[in-house]
Amino acid sequence: MRALPVAAGRGGTIACAAAAVPRRSLLLSTATAAGDHAIRPLPFPSQRLLRGLLLFYTECLGMKLLRRRDIPEEKYTNAFLGYGPEDSHFVVELTYNYGVHKYDVGAGFGHFGVAVDDVAKTVNLIRAKGGKVTREAGPVKGGKTVIAFVEDPDGYKFEILERPGTPEPLCQVMLRVGDLDRAISFYQKACGMKLLQKRDNPEYKYTVAMMGYGPEDKNAVLELTYNYGVTEYDKGDAYGQIAIGTDNVYKTAEVVKLFGGQVVLEPGPLPGIGTKITAILDPDGWKSVFVDNIDLAKELE
Numbered sequence: 001m002r003a004l005p006v007a008a009g010r011g012g013t014i015a016c017a018a019a020a021v022p023r024r025s026l027l028l029s030t031a032t033a034a035g036d037h038a039i040r041p042l043p044f045p046s047q048r049l050l051r052g053l054l055l056f057y058t059e060c061l062g063m064k065l066l067r068r069r070d071i072p073e074e075k076y077t078n079a080f081l082g083y084g085p086e087d088s089h090f091v092v093e094l095t096y097n098y099g100v101h102k103y104d105v106g107a108g109f110g111h112f113g114v115a116v117d118d119v120a121k122t123v124n125l126i127r128a129k130g131g132k133v134t135r136e137a138g139p140v141k142g143g144k145t146v147i148a149f150v151e152d153p154d155g156y157k158f159e160i161l162e163r164p165g166t167p168e169p170l171c172q173v174m175l176r177v178g179d180l181d182r183a184i185s186f187y188q189k190a191c192g193m194k195l196l197q198k199r200d201n202p203e204y205k206y207t208v209a210m211m212g213y214g215p216e217d218k219n220a221v222l223e224l225t226y227n228y229g230v231t232e233y234d235k236g237d238a239y240g241q242i243a244i245g246t247d248n249v250y251k252t253a254e255v256v257k258l259f260g261g262q263v264v265l266e267p268g269p270l271p272g273i274g275t276k277i278t279a280i281l282d283p284d285g286w287k288s289v290f291v292d293n294i295d296l297a298k299e300l301e
Contacts, residue, residue: 053094056152057081060131061114063170066091067300071272075099083169086300090170090220095240105155106236108284110225112156113172115163122160123148142201154238167218173242174223177284178231180207183224186282187211190259191244196221205229233284241279241287245296252290253278265289275299 057063063081070077075098082091092112116122120137127133134157135149146162159172177183180198187193188211196210205228212221222242246252249267256263256278264287265279275295280288 053153054079054081056129056131057092057094060126060129060150061158063092074272087297090168092170093243103154103238104236105238106234108176108233108235108286109239110157110174110176110223111149111159111172112170113159113161113174113223115161115166115169115171117162117164119146119148119160119162123150126150126160141204156238163217168220171216171220172223173220174225175284175286176225176227176230176233177286178226178233179283180209180224180226182283183226184209184211186259186261187222187224190256190261190280190282191288193222235285239286241289243277243289243291245293246290247293249276249278249290249292253280256280269295273299 054065058065058081063083066080066082066086068077068079077096077098079094080086080091081094082089123133123137132151133148134151135147137146137148137160139145140147148160150158150160152158159174161171163171184195184198188195193211193213196212196216198207198209200207207226207228209224209226210216210221211224212219253263253267260283262281263278264281265277267276267278269276275298276292278290280290282288
């Protein structure tokens, strides 16, 4: 998901929807109170821990702090981090909601994927910086790709993958779904993604599908995972949303409704910011927000 836009990595289209270009990609947001429509990604446990959390992303994972913004009237603070500018790269948006000190990550959200040249070297660096390593470097089960797993201070998991020379280091987001074919169909028809690959692993009783707008080695992708026999997951209250760039949030909402998606926030400007968005739910209840490309470009000025 160089941006997980409504159309394609750079320029494809979806039926009835305006073409999209890669912008801010994945924003993991906390659940919001009724009537509160501000984007609220990966919540900070407290302002006191904000500095430590940012250090994990910058020192351990090597991301850059691209910008911060405080919206006091909506009572939250954002930090945007990634490996390149928001107008051309996938980024993470972290959010601290005033006075909220703890969230439940749940069992449905899987992990981010971060591609590096050398997994073992990266793991050693993360450990030296005080990061938590939960799975040492080694081949993935049933495959040859070298991976490792680490966690940020709030418990969000990161899969470190060995993929030298990738232009998009922040390369995956994994979500667990209860019906894989249903989920694939939704993201193809309602969001214009392509099924890049589908892989079954009966030995370990799971199937994965990679969805996105371009090749995995050059774009961030959405990894949908179906675990045999599991049809529903506890999502907790920490996961927020995927954000996808679009040229027209109003047409995008129409397309989502056309293909059976649930629009939970009708198109319109964000309070305190003015950027137009629309929010939807997939069949498993995972939230996506479509962000107006022109408005976002102005926001980044």
